[in-house]
Amino acid sequence: MRNTIYILGLMVLAVATTTSCSRNPKEPGKIFMPDMAYSPGYETYSESPIATPEGVKMSARLPVEGTIPHGFIPSDEKIRTNQAYLMSYMAKNHFTGKAEKWNEEYAKAAQLLQDPLEQSKENLDKGKEVYTIHCKVCHGEKGNGDGQIIVLADGSDGPYTAVPPAYKKHLPEIKDGNMFYSISYGKGMMGPYAHSLSVTERWQVIHYIKSLAGLTATTAAATDTAAKAATPVTAEKK
Numbered sequence: 028m029r030n031t032i033y034i035l036g037l038m039v040l041a042v043a044t045t046t047s048c049s050r051n052p053k054e055p056g057k058i059f060m061p062d063m064a065y066s067p068g069y070e071t072y073s074e075s076p077i078a079t080p081e082g083v084k085m086s087a088r089l090p091v092e093g094t095i096p097h098g099f100i101p102s103d104e105k106i107r108t109n110q111a112y113l114m115s116y117m118a119k120n121h122f123t124g125k126a127e128k129w130n131e132e133y134a135k136a137a138q139l140l141q142d143p144l145e146q147s148k149e150n151l152d153k154g155k156e157v158y159t160i161h162c163k164v165c166h167g168e169k170g171n172g173d174g175q176i177i178v179l180a181d182g183s184d185g186p187y188t189a190v191p192p193a194y195k196k197h198l199p200e201i202k203d204g205n206m207f208y209s210i211s212y213g214k215g216m217m218g219p220y221a222h223s224l225s226v227t228e229r230w231q232v233i234h235y236i237k238s239l240a241g242l243t244a245t246t247a248a249a250t251d252t253a254a255k256a257a258t259p260v261t262a263e264k265k
């Protein structure tokens with residue numbers, strides 16, 4: 028009797044091991060314990076029976092407005108403790124870069140954004156590198172708006188129809204925040220660079236183009252203005 032049970036047991040086992048597997052390696056074969064094979068947890072983007080008040084049924088909830096993605100603000104101490112730097116990182120949350128909002132946002136950028144970088148050879152050199160790779164073709168070596176696709180080597184008109192303004196004349200008329208906005212989101216016939224240049228690189232190239240225009244960067248200019256603003260106040264008090 029005992030032997031029969033053993034033999035029967037072995038036969039069942041043999042049948043189970045030979046038939047339960049599937050030839051397709053992607054298929055689980057016969058499923059004896061569905062709880063283990065199919066996770067009862069919701070898949071991230073699958074539909075959930077519970078909808079949000081707005082009627083969204085996706086299992087993973089959308090982050091609340093203004094959420095900052097993890098790692099979006101670099102862990103770099105220099106950046107995290109620098110208000111002007113942080114504002115440039117946050118710009119993405121405040122600006123859309125959309126054509127119908129362009130003017131409004133361009134003006135807002137002038138008020139909101141300030142140059143966070145110190146004047147240094149390192150920043151200037153990096154800015155020159157970025158400029159040479161991305162901007163020189165149009166803006167030209169010295170920023171005169173005569174890059175090689177604007178004016179050809181023989182002096183005739185190049186294939187690019189829009190002529191960039193000469194930095195020497197144009198940059199003194201706009202604010203640093205304007206430059207940052209135009210470089211990030213594009214302006215007229217100039218394309219946007221937010222996707223290909225980091226926040227730091229955008230400010231570094233601003234240092235460089237300002238040097239081409241013969242302008243000092245804001246840090247120096249700001250101290251200058253502060254000093255100038257302070258003088259009349261003291262003068263009035265006397």
Ligand code: HEC
Nearest residue numbers: 161162165189190191192205206209210214215216217232
């Ligand atoms: C394909 C040609 C082209 C390239 C490449 C290009 N620009 Fe321009 N840029 C222009 C044109 C054209 C204008 C004038 C836009 C207008 O006012 O309509 C302009 C304007 C500007 C202005 C003035 C913006 C303002 O607010 O008035 C700045 C600053 C500037 N570019 C910086 C850069 C920098 C930095 C780069 C490289 C990262 C770059 N550009 C690459 C064509 C280009």
